[in-house]
Amino acid sequence: MLKIENITKTFSPGTANEKRALKGVSLHMKPKDFVTVIGGNGAGKSTLLNAIAGIFSVDSGKIIIDGNDVTKLPEHQRxxxxxxxxxxxxxxxxxxxxxxxNMSMALRRGKSRTLRKGITKKEKDMFREYLHMLDLGLENRMSAKAGLLSGGQRQALTLLMATMTKPKLLLLDEHTAALDPKTAKKVLELTKKIIEEEQLTALMITHNMKDALKHGNRLMMMHEGNILIDLQEEQKANLQVTDLLKMFEKASGASATNDRMLLV
Amino acid sequence: MNIFTYIMSPSSFFGAISQGLLWSVLAMGVYITYRILDFADLTTEGSFPLGAAVAAKYILSGYNPIAATFIAMGYGLLAGLITGFLNTKLKIPGLLSGILVMTGLYSINLRIMGKANLPLLKQPTVLTFFSDMGMTNTRAAMILGIITAVVVILLLWALFSTELGFAIRATGNNPHMIRALGVNTDFMTMLGLMLSNALISLAGALIAQYNGFADVGMGTGTIVIGLASVIIGEVLFGRTTVVRSLFSVVCGSILYRLIIAAALERRGFQPTDLKLLSSIVLAVCLSLPLVKEKYNRIVNRKNKVKESSQEPSLTKDDTLLKGGNPSC
Structure with missing residues (x-):
């Protein structure tokens, strides 16, 4: 579903602030893969995600989604x-x-915007049903501004919007990091439910190792712009956080305890 | 009526309302960039006299005034397109893009007019259709203003309820989000700027025909007038939906004209003080939220002082006993 071939990205090249954020990352994801990505600050997790999303163009390498080469496409076309x-x-x-x-705009993701009505009665009924599934009572507040929602409600809504028209690839960038632990757990449960029900291919960054081990069928750890560890489902099945840290120390030669990654 | 003796004469009152209605087209244009696109667009100060110049020139060359007015809108559209191009494609900051186009337009407007002032004396204008029916200039302007304002509100309301309109609104509100949903935000920004400046040129064309001349300097201060109308309108009449905001902006534009007219007529200001008054009115409006907050804080403090003065020693002693540093 997603094929990344040897992508590199250097920010502010040739200056004192030069930062080699991705040093030749390759990744193949099969359909229905749910990959969790962990790594310390500056490991390149977000850069990888943003490169896939097309927020910037990569310096070299290829990004192919479902057989379509998107390497040169701008963000809005991806x-x-x-x-x-x-x-x-x-x-x-x-x-x-x-x-x-907001939901009506998400329903039109990837389609060209015309002078047709921005939202129809039929769509509203559909949205009401979707919101009902979230069980947050939002189906009764559909004409309220999104700015009035709490962080957790907004993330749940965004998740719904991102998956309403089934994407080839779902990118989650630490989407529970800004929430309180209880809400974060709820949003994560919802994420898991939607990914399973819709059989989505998903890439999720998290700073929580437990979550990374618990969810998904594959786990990747990034370090200094490379994928350091790549574990398949059977390999990560009985793994504990401490095992993961040991693997990291062995693979990188650095001490995990010094790293900001240790936000277990 | 008493109110007229104290504030202004009936003729200035109705004159102000007519002017407010005509200028509301400019205010709605400014609303599109300032509020919907979140873009402080100074092109306004160039596209307003551009509309005036183009309309005057075409009327003087014998065009139908309605056609001339629409042509003026087309020129405004182009001005917006250039600002949008500078901003989105050449990555020049929005404020600067507007200033560049505004400055360039000064020369272009002079080229179009051939001189600094183009009178429209004895020429047919969009207003003469009404004055031919026996209306005064003020009344004709009022009718024209109402028709234009209503039509513009309805068209914008319709537009901002479409898929495209949603995309323009989201571009100003959260460009990251709407790009992630597949919208080319550069294109939407350009579209919004074109629409806004077409309206502003329309306003310029109408005002030139109302005043009976186009002047190269008539753009100075228009952004302040537009913003003042938007802010007065929204503060007083609300901004929950786009159509509500548009209505508020029109009311704001009328109110702004009334304030200025009252100040000019009864408070000893001269017509040349107009721009200073505009700035002061806008400064006051912009600072209102802060002043309100400060005022509330002072009122709250006074209330607290009152409460504590009623039973002063008790509360103080109480806190001393309960709280404080355990080591002392």
């Missing part, structure tokens, strides 16, 4: 394949627009 949920809850919705307006 949107037809990709659903995204961001770390900052404010990023995922247009806060001055209503919940239903």
């Amino acid at each position: 949107a037809q394949y990709i659903g995204r949920v961001f770390q900052d809850p404010r990023m995922g919705t247009a806060t001055d627009m209503t919940i239903e307006e």
Whole structure:
């Protein structure tokens, strides 16, 4: 479903601030793969995700989604394949627009915008049903502005919006990091449920090793712009956080305890 | 009526309302960039006289005034397109893009007009259709203003309820989000700027025909007038939905004209003080939220002082006993 071949990205090349964020990353994801990505600050997790989403172009390498080479496509043209949920809850919705307006825009992801009605009666009924499934009571507040929602509600809504029209690839960028532990757990449960029900291919960054071990069928650890560890389902099945840390120390030669990654 | 003796004469009152209605087209244009696109667009100060210049020139060359007015809108559209191009494709900051186009337009407007002032004396204008029916200039302007404002509100309302309209609104509100949903935000920004400046040029064309001349300097201060109308309108009449906001902006534009007219007529200001008044009115409006907050804080403090003065020693002693540093 997703094929990444040897992509590299250097920020501010040739300056004192030069940062080699991705040093030749390759990754193949099969359909229905749910990959969790962990790694310390500056490991390149977000850079990898943003490279796939097309927020910037990579310096070399190829990105292929479902057989389509998207390496040269701008961000908005990749949107037809990709659903995204961001770390900052404010990023995922247009806060001055209503919940239903936000959903109607998500329904048209990847389609060209015309002078047809922005939202129809039929769509509203459909949205009501979707929101009902979230069980947050949002189905009664559909004409409220998205800015009035709490962080958790917004992430749940964004998740719904990202998956409403089935994406080829779902990108989750620490989407529970800004939430309180209880809400984070709920949103994560919801994520898991949607991915399983819709049989999505998903890439999830998390800073929580337990979550990374618990969810998904594959786990990757990034370090200094490379994928350091790549564990398949059977390999990660009985793994504990301490095992993971040992593997990291062995593979990188660095001490995990010094790393900000240790936000277990 | 008493109110007229204290504030202004009936003729200035109705004159202000007519002017407010005509200028509301400019205010709605400014609303599109400032509020919907979140883009402080100074192109306004160039596209407003551009509309005036183009309309005057075409009327003087014998065009039908309605056709001339629409042509003026087309020129405004182009001005917006250039600002949008500078901003989105050449990555020049929005404020600067507007300033560049505004400055360039000054020369272009002079080229179009051939001189600094183009009178429209004895020429047919969009207003003469009404004055031919026996209306005064003020009344004609009021009718024209109402028709234009209603049509513009309805069209914008319709537009901002479409898929495209949603995309433009989201572009101003959260570009990251709407790009992730597959919208080319550069294109939407350009579209919004074109629409806004077409309206602003329309306003320029109408005002030139109302005043009876186009002047190269008539753009100065228009962004302040537009913003003042938007902010007065939204503060007083609300901004929950786009159509509500548009209606508020029109009311704001009328109110702004009334404030200015009252100040000019009864408070000893001269017409040349107009721009200063505009700035002061806008500064006051912009600072209102802060002033309100400060005021509330002072009121709250006073209330607290009152409460504590009623039983002063008790509360103090109480806190001393309960709290404090355990080591002392």
